[in-house]
Amino acid sequence: xxxxxxxxxxxxxxxxxxxxxxxxxxxxxxxxxxxxxxxxxxxxxxxxxxxxxxxxxxxxxxxxxxxxxxxxxxxxxxxxxxxxxxxxxxxxxxxxxxxxxxxxxxxxxx
DNA sequence: AAGGTGACCGGCC
DNA sequence: TGGCCGGCCACCT
Numbered sequence: 001x002x003x004x005x006x007x008x009x010x011x012x013x014x015x016x017x018x019x020x021x022x023x024x025x026x027x028x029x030x031x032x033x034x035x036x037x038x039x040x041x042x043x044x045x046x047x048x049x050x051x052x053x054x055x056x057x058x059x060x061x062x063x064x065x066x067x068x069x070x071x072x073x074x075x076x077x078x079x080x081x082x083x084x085x086x087x088x089x090x091x092x093x094x095x096x097x098x099x100x101x102x103x104x105x106x107x108x109x110x
Numbered sequence: 111a112a113g114g115t116g117a118c119c120g121g122c123c
Numbered sequence: 124t125g126g127c128c129g130g131c132c133a134c135c136t
Contacts, residue, residue, distance in 0.1 A: 008132095008133075026118085026119090027117070027118055027119085028118065028119055028120090031118080031119085031131095031132095036131080036132065036133095037119085037131095038119080038120090038130070038131045038132080039118085039119095039130085039131040039132040039133080040118040040119055040131085041115095041116055041117090041118045041119085041130095041131070041132075041133090042116080042118090042131080042132045042133050042134085043117085043118075044116060044117040044118060045115090045116055045117080045132085045133065045134065046117095046133090047117055048116075048117065048134095049134095051117085058117080061117080062117085063117075063118065063119085063124095064118075064119065064120090064124095065124050066124090067124075068117090069117050069118080070117030071117085072117085073117055095124085
């Protein structure tokens with residue numbers, strides 16, 4: 001797309017790519033890692049562009065309540081849920097079970 | 111250039 | 124998920 005803006009998206013990609021298998025994180029956590037915790041909304045925007053990249057596990061990114069808010073942004077409808085369940089994450093009614101247990105904080109080394 | 115939007119979060123009823 | 128409102132930053136028209 002543009003030039004300078006790509007830098008911002010690249011940061012979000014970098015964080016999303018750091019999400020370990022079977023782990024999930026929230027937009028706020030990513031925003032916080034980027035230094036813009038107050039603007040978690042723009043993280044969602046970046047995710048919107050990120051979903052264009054198959055390399056970015058956007059399905060591992062959910063909202064603070066553990067709900068698959070961006071699920072309707074995926075191919076079909078429950079694709080995001082299927083991906084999470086495939087990683088061993090239980091998803092019921094578009095909500096991640098034991099979200100806190102599967103929660104992963106961006107920026108940490110693993 | 112200005113206004114509106116967006117996969118949210120936190121605080122306050 | 125308690126529900127509603129404002130704020131925040133970047134992108135799009």
